[in-house]
Amino acid sequence: MRRPFDPRLEFALDRQSRGAAVAFGSAADAGEVTVIAKVKNLDAWMKRTDVRHGVIIPLPDESSNIVTARVPVARLEKLHNSDDILSIEAARPLRPELARTATDIRAVAPSNDQRYRADGVVVGIVDIGCDFAHRNFVDGKGNSVIAEIWDQDGPVDPTEAQNIPEGRVYSRSEIEAALATSSPYDTLGYGPEVDQPPTSIGSHGTHVMDIACGTGIGTKVPGIAPGAEVVFVDVAINDIAWSGEEVLDYSFWGFGYSP
Numbered sequence: 001m002r003r004p005f006d007p008r009l010e011f012a013l014d015r016q017s018r019g020a021a022v023a024f025g026s027a028a029d030a031g032e033v034t035v036i037a038k039v040k041n042l043d044a045w046m047k048r049t050d051v052r053h054g055v056i057i058p059l060p061d062e063s064s065n066i067v068t069a070r071v072p073v074a075r076l077e078k079l080h081n082s083d084d085i086l087s088i089e090a091a092r093p094l095r096p097e098l099a100r101t102a103t104d105i106r107a108v109a110p111s112n113d114q115r116y117r118a119d120g121v122v123v124g125i126v127d128i129g130c131d132f133a134h135r136n137f138v139d140g141k142g143n144s145v146i147a148e149i150w151d152q153d154g155p156v157d158p159t160e161a162q163n164i165p166e167g168r169v170y171s172r173s174e175i176e177a178a179l180a181t182s183s184p185y186d187t188l189g190y191g192p193e194v195d196q197p198p199t200s201i202g203s204h205g206t207h208v209m210d211i212a213c214g215t216g217i218g219t220k221v222p223g224i225a226p227g228a229e230v231v232f233v234d235v236a237i238n239d240i241a242w243s244g245e246e247v248l249d250y251s252f253w254g255f256g257y258s259p
Contacts, residue, residue, distance in 0.1 A: 008090035009033065009076050016073045032070045034091040040064045041084040050075045105224070118225035122147065123212050126233040127205030131192055132175050133184040135218030136210050137230070144175045145213065147229045151190050152236035167236065205234065 012033050032052075039045045042065045046053065054068035064086060071079060079088055130149055131137070137145050154168035170188060178188035185191030192203075209223075209230060216222030 005080060006089040009035070009080070009088070012073050012090070013076060031074075032072055033076070034068065035071050035079075035088055036066065036068050036091055037079075037088040038064055038086040039067055039084055040086055042067075044084045051079070117227035118213065119227040121225060121228040122231060123209075123225065123228045124231045124233070125205060125209055125212065126235060127208055128235060129192070129203050129205040130209065130232045130234055131203070131206040132188070133179060133191060134206065134210075136214035136216060136223075138179060138217070139215055140217065142176070142179065144172055144179060145215065145229055146175055146232060147172050148231050149175065149190065150231075150233045152234060154190060154234075205232065 016031070034054075037045075040063065042056070045065075045067060050072065052070040054070070057066040059065060068091070076088075079085055130146070132144060132146050132149060139145065149170045150164075150167060151170065152167035156166070157164065157168050160169065168190075170190060174188060178184040181187045209232065210219075212223050213225045213228040213230060214221075214223040215226055
């Protein structure tokens with residue numbers, strides 16, 4: 001039995017047959033769709049000249065690979081029927097859905113009710129990028145919810161080198177003093193307007209922190225545990241390969257990335 005055709009790809013074929021414009025995916029040109037496919041013969045896939053190749057993601061069992069590509073709509077049916085392609089689907093649009101977090105993890109929805117707050121709880125986050133000046137991490141009185149930030153890529157404080165030999169730790173008092181100025185990132189010496197790429201693109205940690213315990217002051221959507229304080233470890237990433245084949249040889253171990 002043949003595998004079912006992805007409805008989004010069928011829609012693209014229908015639009016093209018009626019002479020309507022087709023372009024699915026942010027990178028797709030007119031008459032193209034961006035697809036994600038599972039292929040069992042990577043060599044055969046890479047030799048195809050009827051697609052514009054994208055990313056290759058090897059699967060653990062080594063029997064197949066996940067690939068992305070930009071494909072002319074006219075070639076979709078042939079690709080779908082190819083024995084080397086196990087599945088092919090149109091790329092899906094991404095949308096921010098922070099408001100759905102509590103529902104998706106079956107947590108009690110955050111509210112102003114004290115029973116659903118996390119005062120006295122400390123949340124530890126090990127990630128990349130902590131936007132300490134965002135309104136969702138400052139309460140209504142201007143106090144930061146962040147107790148400490150350990151920036152492993154930061155300059156070592158000579159007075160603390162014995163205790164903290166790698167990077168720099170910023171205390172709540174230092175963070176709040178910076179928040180009281182017109183240039184908090186420059187004052188603290190840390191943050192998205194201070195760090196250079198690739199660190200400056202590290203918004204993942206900020207997103208995770210907001211889901212966990214953001215106040216909701218800026219976005220009207222509080223985190224799962226409003227009232228908790230945060231200890232944030234911004235891991236060292238100065239040895240990361242951000243392009244080329246070496247990217248796949250790095251793993252996240254908590255104190256940076258190691259081969």
